[in-house]
Amino acid sequence: MSAPVKLCPSAELLDSGRAHVFDMIEFGRPVRGFVLRYEGQLAAYVNRCAHVPTEMDWQPGEFFDDSRHYIVCSMHGAVYHPTDGLCVGGPCAGARLMPLRVEERDGQVYWYPSDRFRPAFAD
Ligand code: FES
Secondary structure (H helix, E strand, O other), X not given: OOOOEEEEEHHHOOEOOOOEEEEXXXXXXXXXXXXXXXXXXXEEEEOOOOOOOOOOOOEOOXXXXXXXXXXXXXXXXXXXXXXXXXXXXOOOOOOEOOEOEEEEEOXXXXXXXXXXXXXXXXX
């Protein structure tokens, strides 16, 4: 397994607030991931809607809907539950966002790259 990548200070991720977006490489191509906090826990996914493979944030790092309880895709309004990435409304209900492994320790947020999603600076 690749070494963890430091993403941001824990304090940057407010509950139901703006996400930290970061660059990755998937099969040689650039793709972005994001990590946010919901009900105190971190959740991280590939920034790719399950409906059409496009980025979802309506402003950079802004994924939450007006209720601040769901991740919403800015393209056609798919609604995802933050804790498990399940689409609970919209054109791809029942599909899921692709999760990424993250961890919080000593006041920092780390991402654990995989064989599929690698650090952008390593390629
Ligand atoms: S691309 Fe996300 S809802 Fe259509």
